[in-house]
Amino acid sequence: MTNYYDALETRSQSEREADMFARLPGVLAAAAKAPAYAAHFGGIDLKSITSRDALAKLPVLRKSELPALHRAAPPFGGFVASNAGSFGRLFTSPGPIFEPETAADDPWRGARAIFAAGFRPGDIVLNTFSYHLTPGGFIFDTSARALGCAVIPAGPGNTEQQFELIEAYRPVGYSGTPDFLKILLDAADKTGRDASSIKRAVVSGAAFPKSLQEEMKARGIDAYQNFGTADLGIIAYETKAREGLVVNENIIVEIVRPGTGDPVAEGDVGEIVVTTLDTHHPVVRLALGDLSAVLSGPSPCGRTSMRIKGWMGRADQTTKVKGMFVRPEQIAEIGKRHPELGRLRLIVTRDSETDAMTLSAETATPADALRDAVASTLRAVTKLSGNVTFVSPGSLPNDGKAISDERKND
Numbered sequence: 001m002t003n004y005y006d007a008l009e010t011r012s013q014s015e016r017e018a019d020m021f022a023r024l025p026g027v028l029a030a031a032a033k034a035p036a037y038a039a040h041f042g043g044i045d046l047k048s049i050t051s052r053d054a055l056a057k058l059p060v061l062r063k064s065e066l067p068a069l070h071r072a073a074p075p076f077g078g079f080v081a082s083n084a085g086s087f088g089r090l091f092t093s094p095g096p097i098f099e100p101e102t103a104a105d106d107p108w109r110g111a112r113a114i115f116a117a118g119f120r121p122g123d124i125v126l127n128t129f130s131y132h133l134t135p136g137g138f139i140f141d142t143s144a145r146a147l148g149c150a151v152i153p154a155g156p157g158n159t160e161q162q163f164e165l166i167e168a169y170r171p172v173g174y175s176g177t178p179d180f181l182k183i184l185l186d187a188a189d190k191t192g193r194d195a196s197s198i199k200r201a202v203v204s205g206a207a208f209p210k211s212l213q214e215e216m217k218a219r220g221i222d223a224y225q226n227f228g229t230a231d232l233g234i235i236a237y238e239t240k241a242r243e244g245l246v247v248n249e250n251i252i253v254e255i256v257r258p259g260t261g262d263p264v265a266e267g268d269v270g271e272i273v274v275t276t277l278d279t280h281h282p283v284v285r286l287a288l289g290d291l292s293a294v295l296s297g298p299s300p301c302g303r304t305s306m307r308i309k310g311w312m313g314r315a316d317q318t319t320k321v322k323g324m325f326v327r328p329e330q331i332a333e334i335g336k337r338h339p340e341l342g343r344l345r346l347i348v349t350r351d352s353e354t355d356a357m358t359l360s361a362e363t364a365t366p367a368d369a370l371r372d373a374v375a376s377t378l379r380a381v382t383k384l385s386g387n388v389t390f391v392s393p394g395s396l397p398n399d400g401k402a403i404s405d406e407r408k409n410d
Contacts, residue, residue, distance in 0.1 A: 005112035008249045009303045016305065020252055021050045023277050031282040036069070036078030040284075052263070055252065060261040060273055060287040063231065064316060067095035074098070082280055091135045093230040099135055101142075102280050108135070108233025109248050110143025110226070116239045116246070116303075117202045117224035119173050121148030126166060126198065128154050128176030128184075129205070135230045136205065140175040143234065149173065156180055163193040170197040178203040178212055178223065185219060202226055202237075227311055229288060232274055236308055241301035245310050250277045253306060254285070255294055258315040258402050259329030261285065269293045269400030271315035272308070289316045291400040317403040319348055321384055322355045328402035330381045331359075337377050340365055343396040346386070348405045355407070357386035366390035 004010055028046040031037040040059060049055055061079070069077030075084060075098040084090060087100035088107060101107045119125065125144045131137035131153055144151050152171055154162050162184065165171075174181055181201055188195040201216065201223035208225050216223045224238040227245055235253065236245035247253045254263050255270040264270040272290050276283045291314065295307040318327045331344050342362030349356050359378050363370070375388045 003302065005115040009112065009246075009305065011304060013298070013304050013306075016249075017052075020250075020277060021052075021055075024049055024055070024252070024275070027275075027277050027279055027282045028284065030081065030279040031079075031284050033081035034076075034079050036073070037081075037282075037284065040079075052252075052254070055275065055285070056254065056256075056261060056263050058261070058285050060256070060285045062287045063097075063229075063289055066097045066231075070096065070098050076100070080281060087281070089135075089138060091133060091138075091230065093134050097231065099230050100281060101135065101138065102278065104280075105142075106146035107142055108139040108228070109250065110139055110228070110234040111146040112249065113226050113234045113237035114140075114143050114147055114149070114173075114175075114202055116237055116301075118200045118222060118240075119144065119147060119149055119202070123149045123173050123200075124152065124169050124171040125149045125173040125175055126152045126154055126162070126171040128156050128162075128174070128180050131155050135233075139228065139230075139233050140202065144173070144175065159184060159187045163188065163191070163195065166195050166197065167193065172197055172199050174198050174201040174203075174221070176201075176203065177206040178208040178216075179206050181216070181221075181223070182212065185221075196220075200224075204228060225310065227292075227308075231286065232276060232283060235272070235274060236310075238310075239299055239301040239303060241299045243300060244295040244307040246299055246301075246303045247306040247308060249305065251275065252277070253308065255292060255308070256287070257328075257332050257335075258291070258317065258400060259327055260332045261287070262332070266294045266296055267398070269312055269398050271400070287315075289314055291315050293398075293400075312400065315400060317401060317405075319346075319403050319405045321348055321357055321382075324382070324384060326357070326382050326384070326403060331402040333381050334359070334374065334377050337381075338370070338374055340370065341374070342393050343398075345396050345401060346403045348403065348407060350407050357384065359386055359388045360396060361388060361390055362393045362396055363390050364393050 025047050088103040089101040091099045129136035141151050204226040227236045228234040236247045252275040254273040258271045272288045291312040292308040298304045345360045347358045371388045
């Protein structure tokens, strides 16, 4: 197949869902061999988790919780059943969070993402992600080599030495942050070095604004965005269709209301939650703290997996008000207690040098009695008093924000 990495990418969505959820109970059983996951699942019948609705009943594990869990029970907080020596490499990322790399040919599931960006066996790739202790460099290194590419393990920085390698090996591909690609190309122009062999790029780890995309295109480089994490590798990737990011095979992505594990409606912005189908190192409902939304329908490129809009900000909007933390899950709890409300947003401001908060709530049935009830619930849940205002359904932005801190930082 010349247009696709393999036949998995073009199977029907129903076939993909049936395959993933048929395999899921075995993955959950493997996860439950780890003591922390066993406790996390409680008494839930894991054999019954064979659909998205059933999966949504499992508790989420928040990435923000991992540093404390890993410190308490090193190295993996009790969430990995396999012995650390059974993995290929062992990494750390800021937190610290400790990440094992499975001893598979494509452990970070990135070969198909690089293929979608136009890389092919025999290409030479300049990889400028860091190889020092963190997984970044190895994620793209192993992905390119699994595809059959040769990799220059350059890492970031040392542009002068990199130019020597570029001029000698003539790499056609680049992997790294978009920022460093620009730094490299600008330095080449300034010093008269030849980096013209680079025609394709996969970029991640930093924003890739439209202006920089256009600049790369003008310089003759076809660059594609990837969304991934140090824990999971490549989660979703851009294709030639340039319409959102296609979710990788063999992982289940959910978009949930921030602060909860409850899936949102298709198109609504929420927090990305990922489950992997790797029995050696299963990850179950890991809430990443990143926002995105599902795009409807398959990609025009022909790949049929779920599509997401890409990174749309951070889900953790915890804010301190009058010395107390207010969290998105508390706003979600208010919504659960009042199902007649739609989207909610807590707006935090200053009033006469004092913190003030107003809960803006969508409803088709505004009434004073409902306003009083919601204000009482706001006070009960957050332990703080605040105003409640009603707005018409659909009037609050669909951006995943539960809390908006509008205080000026003078």
